Structures are given as C-alpha cells and as structure tokens.
Amino acid sequence: MRPAILDPLFAPLSTLPGIGPRMGELYAKLFDRENIDDCRVLDLVLHVPSSLIDRRNQPGIALAPEGAIVTIKGFVDRHQPPPRGNASAPYRVFIHDETGELALTYFRVKGNWLEKALPVSADVIVSGKVNWFNGRPSMVHPDYAATVEDMEKLPLVEPVYPMTAGLSPKALRKTIEAAVERLPDLPEWLDASVTAKHSFPSVKESFERLHHPRDAADLDLQAPARRRLAYDEFLAGQISLALVRQRLRKAAGIPVHATGELSARIRKAMPFSLTGSQEAAVQAVLDDMAGDQRMLRLLQGDVGSGKTAVALMAMAAAVEAGGQAVLMAPTEILARQHLETIQKYTANTNISVLLLTGKMKAAERREALERIESGDANIVIGTHALFQDNVNYANLLLAVVDEQHRFGVHQRLRLTAKGLSPHMLVMTATPIPRTLVLAAFGDMDVSKLTEKPAGRKPIQTAVIPMERLSDIVERLRAATSEGKKAYWICPLVEESDVSDLMSAEERHAVLTKALGQRIGLVHGRMSAAEKDEAMALFKSGQTRLLVATTVIEVGVDVPDATIMVIEHAERFGLAQLHQLRGRVGRGDEASTCLLLYKGPLSENGRARLNIMRETEDGFLIAEEDLKLRGEGELLGTRQSGTPGFHLASLEAHGDLLEMARKDAAYILTKDPNLEGERGNRIRELLYFHRRDEAIRFLRAG
Numbered sequence: 028m029r030p031a032i033l034d035p036l037f038a039p040l041s042t043l044p045g046i047g048p049r050m051g052e053l054y055a056k057l058f059d060r061e062n063i064d065d066c067r068v069l070d071l072v073l074h075v076p077s078s079l080i081d082r083r084n085q086p087g088i089a090l091a092p093e094g095a096i097v098t099i100k101g102f103v104d105r106h107q108p109p110p111r112g113n114a115s116a117p118y119r120v121f122i123h124d125e126t127g128e129l130a131l132t133y134f135r136v137k138g139n140w141l142e143k144a145l146p147v148s149a150d151v152i153v154s155g156k157v158n159w160f161n162g163r164p165s166m167v168h169p170d171y172a173a174t175v176e177d178m179e180k181l182p183l184v185e186p187v188y189p190m191t192a193g194l195s196p197k198a199l200r201k202t203i204e205a206a207v208e209r210l211p212d213l214p215e216w217l218d219a220s221v222t223a224k225h226s227f228p229s230v231k232e233s234f235e236r237l238h239h240p241r242d243a244a245d246l247d248l249q250a251p252a253r254r255r256l257a258y259d260e261f262l263a264g265q266i267s268l269a270l271v272r273q274r275l276r277k278a279a280g281i282p283v284h285a286t287g288e289l290s291a292r293i294r295k296a297m298p299f300s301l302t303g304s305q306e307a308a309v310q311a312v313l314d315d316m317a318g319d320q321r322m323l324r325l326l327q328g329d330v331g332s333g334k335t336a337v338a339l340m341a342m343a344a345a346v347e348a349g350g351q352a353v354l355m356a357p358t359e360i361l362a363r364q365h366l367e368t369i370q371k372y373t374a375n376t377n378i379s380v381l382l383l384t385g386k387m388k389a390a391e392r393r394e395a396l397e398r399i400e401s402g403d404a405n406i407v408i409g410t411h412a413l414f415q416d417n418v419n420y421a422n423l424l425l426a427v428v429d430e431q432h433r434f435g436v437h438q439r440l441r442l443t444a445k446g447l448s449p450h451m452l453v454m455t456a457t458p459i460p461r462t463l464v465l466a467a468f469g470d471m472d473v474s475k476l477t478e479k480p481a482g483r484k485p486i487q488t489a490v491i492p493m494e495r496l497s498d499i500v501e502r503l504r505a506a507t508s509e510g511k512k513a514y515w516i517c518p519l520v521e522e523s524d525v526s527d528l529m530s531a532e533e534r535h536a537v538l539t540k541a542l543g544q545r546i547g548l549v550h551g552r553m554s555a556a557e558k559d560e561a562m563a564l565f566k567s568g569q570t571r572l573l574v575a576t577t578v579i580e581v582g583v584d585v586p587d588a589t590i591m592v593i594e595h596a597e598r599f600g601l602a603q604l605h606q607l608r609g610r611v612g613r614g615d616e617a618s619t620c621l622l623l624y625k626g627p628l629s630e631n632g633r634a635r636l637n638i639m640r641e642t643e644d645g646f647l648i649a650e651e652d653l654k655l656r657g658e659g660e661l662l663g664t665r666q667s668g669t670p671g672f673h674l675a676s677l678e679a680h681g682d683l684l685e686m687a688r689k690d691a692a693y694i695l696t697k698d699p700n701l702e703g704e705r706g707n708r709i710r711e712l713l714y715f716h717r718r719d720e721a722i723r724f725l726r727a728g
C-alpha cells in the first residue's frame with residue numbers, strides 16, 4: 028500500500044487547475060508519457076528548473092545593457108498606436124526615468140488592454156530584454172509590464188523550466204507552483220545521522236528551494252538542496268536494484284546442467300568460430316547457470332562484437348536442460364532479426380523457436396501462447412509482450428534482455444512480479460562508463476566482449492559538407508551497381524516547417540529519381556509489416572540502398588551492407604553516430620561511413636565529428652562524448668540529465684552515487700524486507716522516487 032501521505036502527489040495531473048485535454052496532451056509530451064492519465068502531480072514537482080531569469084538588475088534606462096534582461100521603474104508619457112490602416116506597425120508606449128526614455132514595443136495589439144495596464148501618467152514597472160537601435164533603447168513585448176501597485180508580485184528571480192513546443196513558460200510555471208504547493212510535510216526518510224552529516228535540508232525545503240531559487244547558486248548542482256534530492260534519488264535507485272537482485276538471488280537458482288549437445292550443433296551451423304572473448308563470456312554464463320544461485324549478468328559489447336551468439340549459447344544450455352528461454356528485444360525489427368538468425372543457426376536441431384510480439388493477430392497470438400504454456404516452444408523471441416500478464420511459461424530457465432541502450436529495470440521487475448525468476452542475462456551495446464552501469468544496473472556481474480570478430484576491416488570514416496551531395500550520389504550509383512549495399516540515414520520522418528531537415532520520405536524520393544533504381548525506406552511511422560518488408564528486400568539485395576531514420580540504429584544486422592551515409596551528422600549524439608556506423612563493418616568486406624554535415628560547424632561540433640573519424644572504439648567515443656556533452660546526451664536521448672533520473676547527475680553527483688550504494692547495502696543488510704521502522708521510511712522514499720517500479724516490487728515481495 029502506498030503511504031497515504033503521498034496521495035496528493037500521486038493525484039492525476041488533471042486535478043491541477045488549468046489542465047484540460049489540450050494542455051494535457053502537451054504535458055504528456057513534456058513527460059514523455061502516452062497520455063495525460065499517466066502524469067501525476069509528482070511529475071511536476073520533479074520537473075526542476077534548468078536555469079533562471081534574474082530580474083534584479085535595475086540599472087536605469089540609459090545604462091541598460093544591450094540584450095540583457097532588466098527591470099525598469101518609469102513614468103508613462105504617451106501611447107503611440109499604429110497608424111490607421113497599418114495593423115502590422117507596432118504599438119509603442121513611451122516611458123522615462125531620470126536617466127532616459129524607453130519605448131515599449133508591441134505587435135498586433137488587440138483591444139485596449141495596454142491603456143489599462145500602462146495608463147498615461149502612471150508609475151510603472153516593466154521587465155524584459157532591452158535592445159538598442161540608433162542610440163534609442165526599446166523593449167519588445169516586455170515579460171512583465173504593469174503599474175507599480177499591480178506589480179507587487181513581480182518575481183525578481185524566475186525559474187526557467189525545460190519546455191515542450193506549444194506550452195507557454197508562464198503556464199508551466201503556474202502549474203508547477205500549484206503542484207509544489209501540494210507537497211506535504213513529509214516525515215524525514217533518511218537517518219538523522221545522514222541528514223546532519225551532509226547538512227541536508229528536508230525534502231519539502233529542498234523542492235521549495237529549487238522551484239523558488241533566490242539566485243543561481245540555489246540551482247547549482249552542488250547546492251545542498253539539489254544534493255539532497257540527488258542522493259535520495261540514487262538511494263531509491265540503488266535500493267530498488269538491490270531488492271530486485273536480492274529477490275532474484277533468493278529464489279534458489281535452478282541449476283542448469285547443459286549437455287552441450289545442442290550448442291555443438293549450433294556451432295557447426297555458424298559460419299564462424301567464436302572469438303576468445305565470446306568464449307569467455309559463454310563460459311562465465313554457463314558457470315553461473317550451473318550454480319545454485321540465479322545468474323544476473325550483464326553482457327557488454329561494442330557494436331558488432333557478437334553478443335547475439337553468446338546469448339544463443341546460453342539459450343541452448345537452457346533448452347538442453349529441458350527448459351525454455353526467452354530473448355526480449357527493444358524493437359519489433361530487432362525481434363524479427365533475432366528470430367531469423369536464431370532459426371538459421373538452430374535449423375539442424377529440434378529446438379522450436381517462436382516469435383511473440385504485441386502486434387500479432389488474435390488467432391496467431393493464441394496459438395503462440397498455447398505453445399509457450401505447453402512447453403512446446405523452446406525459445407521465445409519478442410518485445411516486451413513477452414512478459415505480459417497472460418503469458419505463462421511452462422518452464423522458463425533463462426531470460427535474455429537485449430536492452431541495447433534503453434535502460435530500465437522495468438522488464439526485470441516485471442519478471443519478478445510474475446513470480447518468475449529465471450537466470451538473467453542483460454545485453455547492452457552502448458559502451459557505458461562504470462558509474463552509469465552502477466546507476467542503471469546496480470551491482471551486476473559483468474562480461475565484456477573486448478575483441479571484434481576476426482577479419483573485420485576498419486571502417487573508413489569521412490566528414491563531408493552537404494554541398495558535396497552530388498558527388499556522393501555518384502559514388503552511391505557506382506557502388507550499388509557493383510552490388511554493394513548502403514544505408515542512408517535521415518534525422519526526421521516527415522517534413523516539418525520548423526526545420527530544414529530533409530525528411531526520410533523526401534530524401535527517398537530524391538534519391539530514387541537521381542539513381543533510377545528501387546530504393547528501400549524504413550521509418551518509425553510505418554507498420555511492422557511494412558518495416559519487415561523493407562528490411563527483407565534490403566537483406567536479399569532486391570534493394571541496395573535503404574533510406575532510414577534512426578529506427579535502424581540499434582542492432583540491425585545486414586553483414587554485407589558496407590556503406591553508411593548519415594545526413595546532418597552534426598545533429599546526432601556521438602553514441603548514436605557510433606551505433607549507426609556500427610550497422611556497417613559487420614562482415615569481412617571493407618566499409619565506409621560518410622558523415623554529411625551542414626556548415627558552419629561550431630568548434631565543438633567539428634571536434635565531435637573528428638572523434639568519429641579518428642576512432643572506432645566505442646568506449647573511447649563514449650568517454651570523449653561525456654567530456655564534450657555530458658552524460659544525458661551520451662545516450663542520445665534525453666534532453667538533459669541522466670536517464671531514469673530527474674535530479675541526480677552522474678557527472679556531478681558521482682560521490683553521492685557511491686555513498687548511496689553503500690548506504691543501500693547497509694540498510695538492506697539490517698532490514699532485508701524493509702519491515703522495521705527505518706524500512707517503513709525507506710518504503711516511502713521508494714514510492715516517491717521509483718513509483719510503479721517500487722510498487723511492482725513490493726507486491727512481488
């Protein structure tokens with residue numbers, strides 16, 4: 028049961044004033060949720076400012092610096108409405124103080140609200156950005172403008188929040204304010220010794236400080252309020268992870284005794300032998316599975332390092348021992364690709380491999396569910412549909428979760444919530460720094476694939492301005508007529524007026540015309556069947572050029588594709604570029620990657636693209652990326668911060684993570700089921716910061 032004191036925070040966002048269906052949609056977008064019903068008041072409380080506007084600067088009109096936000100106290104001299112018949116001309120209000128005159132400039136003014144807000148001969152306060160033209164200052168659409176009496180509430184320091192298009196900063200601020208007011212007086216969930224030692228303010232005080240900053244120092248990542256909340260968040264994360272691990276481990280492992288019979292056949296079917304590090308990983312996995320504790324292992328390997336083969340060996344072991352194995356992929360395309368690969372390698376065994384996705388037809392799905400329940404299906408491959416409530420496994424011994432870089436303990440918890448706790452192998456592709464591993468996975472055993480399969484040739488990477496597009500088209504013509512295959516990646520799906528990015532559809536049309544051949548297209552808005560078809564045509568060589576958005580970024584494997592063109596490379600995160608480039612260089616043919624950019628490049632932008640040219644080492648790229656951009660962008664996803672965290676930043680709060688890890692271990696050693704007095708406090712913390720995850724876990728417990 029959720030502690031009642033948290034109820035106001037878990038109330039739907041729509042209970043706040045001013046949130047109707049239209050606003051609701053915007054908030055859902057802001058919080059990256061399906062719809063407004065998934066948003067809680069708490070989401071707003073956790074939506075912390077990224078910067079602030081300081082309106083304390085009151086230099087007087089004559090001394091207002093160009094482009095700076097200032098607040099001016101003045102006297103209204105006159106109004107100058109636009110001349111009749113010229114509605115596009117500005118409406119000006121002239122005010123003065125003892126240093127000079129300022130024009131307040133408004134466009135498209137309707138009605139007479141300006142006369143009311145800024146009456147002639149009134150003392151007024153205005154705040155906004157000042158620009159100078161020909162020695163005259165003007166303020167276009169002041170952020171605030173009213174008589175002195177009406178302006179008592181002018182916020183001199185104003186938080187600025189991360190936004191989404193369509194939402195106004197004012198509306199967002201007001202809603203957040205209303206949400207923060209609902210913050211109850213929470214009892215302290217940390218031990219007094221911890222709060223005292225680090226001078227942590229209370230939770231309520233901390234949020235109030237962040238949402239009502241007095242100056243920039245309050246928003247500093249090292250400010251006590253921010254550190255407190257970051258620590259809480261890390262602690263909640265570490266405790267959830269430790270609990271999952273504890274649960275998984277506690278359920279006595281079913282030792283898997285592999286006979287090696289099936290895996291020997293599979294190896295024969297593979298056109299290569301495993302690399303040394305693949306062998307080492309397989310061995311570690313088999314050892315784990317044979318033991319009486321549940322395996323919980325992370326398999327980390329750079330793009331194209333051959334993680335799938337390791338996973339397949341592990342799954343074969345589960346089947347040899349008479350059980351089932353599942354492989355969960357992050358996307359439908361990947362699930363189908365895994366299915367194909369695995370079917371190919373298991374063709375001369377009696378292993379039955381089955382696909383289960385969310386998009387199957389009812390009859391097909393029913394049949395699949397029956398085969399899973401009867402144990403007829405040995406290996407089940409799919410998306411998150413694998414762990415839905417109505418899927419019952421006959422004898423699930425191993426779950427492989429291909430997380431790529433979409434971290435989340437969700438799936439792992441989902442399994443435990445179903446009362447299942449098979450051996451677990453989690454695969455990640457993006458090379459992640461240790462701190463990030465710790466934050467996203469907690470303490471897990473780790474196997475790393477450090478070598479690339481033999482025979483791989485380095486990928487030639489070139490950084491090329493868009494102006495040379497026609498050269499590239501010619502190169503592609505030559506290459507495809509020689510039988511080579513190429514990807515062409517575009518950043519956006521459909522043309523949009525806010526952006527000059529060429530959409531995939533448009534690029535597809537242009538290239539089809541220029542090359543006079545059939546060209547494939549894959550983007551996120553196509554149906555699964557359409558995507559499959561496009562991938563199949565490209566694999567079989569019926570199309571030799573595939574225009575795609577980043578839907579193909581993770582895991583797509585067409586080993587004979589050797590050319591990768593990335594349009595607007597300057598707009599991608601480095602890790603994402605690395606992932607994309609990793610789609611070529613997967614066979615023994617030499618490959619090329621062309622990074623097309625639209626100039627002029629910033630210094631930083633040039634440095635980033637140069638890193639791509641200089642190295643193919645994912646770990647090095649990740650490190651450089653971290654240096655240049657910060658970890659949020661490292662994963663190429665979130666606008667800010669660390670994935671899964673609202674308040675904590677791995678870069679800034681690494682020390683707190685380490686502390687949280689130790690404290691979590693201590694707390695759970697003392698009270699493994701969180702039943703004691705401290706345990707109850709910690710449960711509150713878990714609900715607050717991990718929500719449904721925590722809820723699932725507590726139910727599962």
Ligand SMILES: Nc1ncnc2c1ncn2[C@@H]1O[C@H](COP(=O)(O)OP(=O)(O)OP(=O)(O)O)[C@@H](O)[C@H]1O
Pocket residue numbers: 299300301302305328329330331332333334335336456480481581582583584586609613
């Ligand atoms: N030991 C090996 N020798 C040669 N080729 C291999 C070896 N292991 C795997 N491969 C091949 O290398 C390619 C990449 O393997 P896989 O798809 O498993 O990579 P991955 O680690 O999942 O990479 P990504 O994260 O990019 O998806 C595949 O075409 C696979 O058949």
